[in-house]
Amino acid sequence: xxxxxxxxxxxxxxxxxxSFYALVxxxxxxxxxxxxxxxxxxxxxxxxxxxxxFGCLSLFSGWLGAGWAGIVPSILLSMxxxxxxxxxxxxxxxxxxxEAPKLSVLITALAVSMxxxxxxxxxxxxxxxxxxxxxxxxxxxxxxxxxTYTQMVLVGTSIVxxxxxxxxxxxxxxxxxxxxxxxxxDACRLMGIDVNRTIALTFFIGSAxxxxxxxxxxxxxxxxxxxxxxxxxxxxxxxxVIGGIGNIPGAMLGGLLLGLLEAFGTQIPGIGGQxxxxxxxxxxxxxxxxxxxxxxxxPEVERM
Amino acid sequence: MSLGxxxxxxxxxxxxxxxxxxxxxxxxxxxxxxxxxxPTSGSEAPYGIDMLNAIRMAADQINAKGGVLGDKISIIPGxxxxxxQAAVNAASKLVSQGVTGVVGGYCSGATLxxxxxxxxxxxxxVITASNSTALIGANPGNAFMINSTGYDQVKTAVDLFKAKxxxxxxxxxxxxxxxxxxxxxxxxxxxxxxxxVVDYEVVSKGEQDFSAVVTKIRAAKPxxxxxxxxxxxxxxxxxxLRQGGYTGMIALGDGSNSPKLFQLAGPAANGVYCFSNPTAxxxxxxxxxxxxxxxxFHQQPGPYSTLSYDGMMLMAHAIQxxxxxxxxxIVAALKAxxxxxxxxxxxxxxxxxxxxxxxxxxxxxxxxxxxxYTGPGAPKAP
Numbered sequence: 001x002x003x004x005x006x007x008x009x010x011x012x013x014x015x016x017x018x019s020f021y022a023l024v025x026x027x028x029x030x031x032x033x034x035x036x037x038x039x040x041x042x043x044x045x046x047x048x049x050x051x052x053x054f055g056c057l058s059l060f061s062g063w064l065g066a067g068w069a070g071i072v073p074s075i076l077l078s079m080x081x082x083x084x085x086x087x088x089x090x091x092x093x094x095x096x097x098x099e100a101p102k103l104s105v106l107i108t109a110l111a112v113s114m115x116x117x118x119x120x121x122x123x124x125x126x127x128x129x130x131x132x133x134x135x136x137x138x139x140x141x142x143x144x145x146x147x148t149y150t151q152m153v154l155v156g157t158s159i160v161x162x163x164x165x166x167x168x169x170x171x172x173x174x175x176x177x178x179x180x181x182x183x184x185x186d187a188c189r190l191m192g193i194d195v196n197r198t199i200a201l202t203f204f205i206g207s208a209x210x211x212x213x214x215x216x217x218x219x220x221x222x223x224x225x226x227x228x229x230x231x232x233x234x235x236x237x238x239x240x241v242i243g244g245i246g247n248i249p250g251a252m253l254g255g256l257l258l259g260l261l262e263a264f265g266t267q268i269p270g271i272g273g274q275x276x277x278x279x280x281x282x283x284x285x286x287x288x289x290x291x292x293x294x295x296x297x298x299p300e301v302e303r304m
Numbered sequence: 305m306s307l308g309x310x311x312x313x314x315x316x317x318x319x320x321x322x323x324x325x326x327x328x329x330x331x332x333x334x335x336x337x338x339x340x341x342x343p344t345s346g347s348e349a350p351y352g353i354d355m356l357n358a359i360r361m362a363a364d365q366i367n368a369k370g371g372v373l374g375d376k377i378s379i380i381p382g383x384x385x386x387x388x389q390a391a392v393n394a395a396s397k398l399v400s401q402g403v404t405g406v407v408g409g410y411c412s413g414a415t416l417x418x419x420x421x422x423x424x425x426x427x428x429x430v431i432t433a434s435n436s437t438a439l440i441g442a443n444p445g446n447a448f449m450i451n452s453t454g455y456d457q458v459k460t461a462v463d464l465f466k467a468k469x470x471x472x473x474x475x476x477x478x479x480x481x482x483x484x485x486x487x488x489x490x491x492x493x494x495x496x497x498x499x500x501v502v503d504y505e506v507v508s509k510g511e512q513d514f515s516a517v518v519t520k521i522r523a524a525k526p527x528x529x530x531x532x533x534x535x536x537x538x539x540x541x542x543x544x545l546r547q548g549g550y551t552g553m554i555a556l557g558d559g560s561n562s563p564k565l566f567q568l569a570g571p572a573a574n575g576v577y578c579f580s581n582p583t584a585x586x587x588x589x590x591x592x593x594x595x596x597x598x599x600x601f602h603q604q605p606g607p608y609s610t611l612s613y614d615g616m617m618l619m620a621h622a623i624q625x626x627x628x629x630x631x632x633x634i635v636a637a638l639k640a641x642x643x644x645x646x647x648x649x650x651x652x653x654x655x656x657x658x659x660x661x662x663x664x665x666x667x668x669x670x671x672x673x674x675x676x677y678t679g680p681g682a683p684k685a686p
Contacts, residue, residue: 006523013515020513118345126349128536130567221512221540223568227347231510266505266516274479274506 005144010263012145018259019158023213024236025243025251026165027206033246034182034202036102040109041089042210043233044116045082047226049211050218051120052078054131066134068153075215079208086207087200095196113233120226128225131218154216161209162252168205169248178202182246238284244297253295335378336371336629338363338619339398339406339427341391341418342612347510347536348386350564351410354606355432356381359407361600362616372623384418386411395421403427404629405622407615410608412436413481419447428622428634432615433581433608435558436485440656446635449658450618450651451581451611456662457558458489460579460683462497464666465528467681468553474503474526476517476533476541483533486557490530502526507537514541518548528553535560539568546572553577558664561607566672576669577677582648583607586665586676593647614646 024046031039056074057066064070093112097105139148169175177198180188185195217232218224235258243254258280265279287294340359343352356379363377371377382398384391391414398406399421406422409415409431416438422429423444430448431439437454439447465473473494477487484506491501502524505517518541521529529545529552531538538560545554554576556565561580566573584590584597584605593613597605619634621644626633644651652660668677 006519009519010516013513013519017513017515121345121349125353126345126347128539128564128568130570132570217512222543222570223512223536223540225347225536227510228512231508232512263516263519266520274504276506277508 006267008143008145010267011260012142012147012151014260014263015155015256016151016259017262018239018256019155020213020217020232020255021235021239021258022252022255023158023161023216024210024232025239025255026162026248027209028233028236029240029243029245029247029251030165030169030209031202031206032240033248034178035094035098035199036182037094037105037109038237039206040106040233041112041116042206043229043231043236044113045086045207045210045229046214046217046232047120047224047229048085048116049078049082049207049214050131050224050228051124051129051214052081052211053215054129054218054224057131057133066132068135071133071135071215071219075212078211078215082211082214083204083208086203086210089207090200090203095199117226117229124226126226128223131222131224133219133222135219150220154220157212157216158252158255161212162248165205165209166248174198174201238281240294242284242287242294244294247294247296247298250294250296257295334375336375336623337378337380337401337403338616339380339382339401339403339408341382341384341394341398341406341408341415342410343386343414344381344383346385346387346390348411348534350562351433351606351608352383352386354609355408355410355612357601358597358605358609358612359616361597362613362620364600365596366617366620372620373628375629377620382406382408384409384411384414386414388414388417391415391418392421394418399425399427404631405429405619405634407612407619408432409434411480411482412439412485415439416442416481419443422446426631426635428619428631428638430615430619430638432612434482436482437489438481438485440658443657445657446631447657448618448638448641448653450615450646451608451659452662452664453658454486454489456664457486457579458493460662460664460666461490461530461555462493463683464555464577464579464681465494465553467679468528470499470527470553472500472502472524472526473528473530474505474521474524475501475530476503476505476507477531478509478533478537479506480509480533482559483557486532487530490532507541509533509537511537512540514544515548517541518544518550521545522548522550526552528555530555530557531560532557533559535562535565536568539565539573542576543569543572555579558607561667561674563604563673566669571672573669574671578667578669578674579664580607580667580674581611581663582665584610584647586667587648589649590647610646610648614644614648614651617646618644618651 028042053074056077060070093108135150177193188195239254239258240251243250261280265276340356342355360379363379367376382394384394395418405428407430410433412434415434419442428446433451435451435453475487477483542554556578558580561578584594622634622637625637642652649663654660666677666682667674
């Protein structure tokens, strides 16, 4: 393979991997932006989403087939189901702690994460489940790089979801309420905004996005397990921080950047392979030192 | 001072109870507690449960025949979760519960830190699956490995590659004690013969996307790719290798020996080689074992079930030879083991307490399942 082809292929690899990170980072970032909670259970909602999607597809594949006709409704149903799960988690685990110190909520989020992981472990017996679909590897050749239709749908979906989300937050009443809550919850309450309902909505959207990426990951990689949310949760968090946590286009940018860093990091002689993760996370540290607010984040002014 | 009537009555009752207990105790045979340290939670739980089942089955069979020297064996499970920290906790707990011996050990990385704990407590430990060479040096003398070690696996791998005319290889591992050890030893053995390792990769456990590694491997064009870690991530790697257009030989380490690989990787697993300890389905001697296992647990034995069964049987044998639950005598009896007839083959130990003969076989993926490979480069049957 000539160098040019290798680099182009790695660019494609990085963008595809980055789309996954971006989709998960979006929800992470949104929840943080509104209630300043690092929802550690977010990666696990991605995992639950994958299993929900798998269940739906198993039901639908009889009459809709295991192609896109069966996958699209499975994604939508999984998004609704996991979105509601997110709302329930907020109601049961986070809402009673709204006035508690941030650390208590953070630890609760860890507990929720373990609860979800171990529940799915108990149901699946820890087995890796094969997520089989009828999607082939057909696609088109863009110059030297072969891109499958599945990969294009994947990248397309993340971009569409990001744009929709950004419009929702910046243009609608609900979005405005979310942004207002991010600034001052008490003032919002005085202005007649239903704070708890708006936060529930935030959780619904964030969790639904995690579910969408979980099902897409299952479809794309063909294997799901109870532990699949852990690493991607960590990476998505990194992506959200690099992009500027709380910022939607930032999460997207951070995700794509992280994907590209990983792909090219693998290829660099001497760094690739053994040092790839060191290389990637060194970037995170550099970002935190020199630009702690991330690429698009705005510095936060502490009000007294 | 005189005791009231009731108090005296209670005292009498307590005394009677104490007497009763004292007299009944010798009548009931004391149990011999054996710890079964295997991962029953976490990503490697399926293997651990296979092992625990087999250990329980061995204990049940021993007990049905009257136990060891008249004492029943009771199995105490200790979940190491394939995690060094959880393993240390599990080992400490087993020791504090007063186990006479421990059988098990699946993930080498988790088994490694427990060697010192069992060593300090002088508890005999039969390791039935973990086979990293890192365990050999760390063994305080009370642990015995009945699975062939990484050295034997490397020899099996190199022999196969040579017989297949392979000149350049790529090695991929996950950086844990087991897969990194196997990768390092293979690299050293391969380069010692003057051949080239064109790519040496470490990936994170649980990673789903190997596209960057696949692109790098395609650019490096090795004749063979050797994945030294476990099956779940291995299935994704080999699927992505084939999708990415790599057409050379693929070989997998013994952690990838699972029928699950075919479900996860689909047709990509056909034509793939895997090194393995002898599993029940390829052992004529394990026919009875398989029947009993299926009858008791309603599922096929896993890849390490036979060795775990043998490990429990060997431990019981050593206790018998030692003449009772004296830990030092049991270790001496284990050390002196000579051609113990296990389902997976005869067991004798080297001076380093490792299995004296290599038990590795080569499997080939064909038609959606593993078959025993007997072509050029396959190890000779013992």
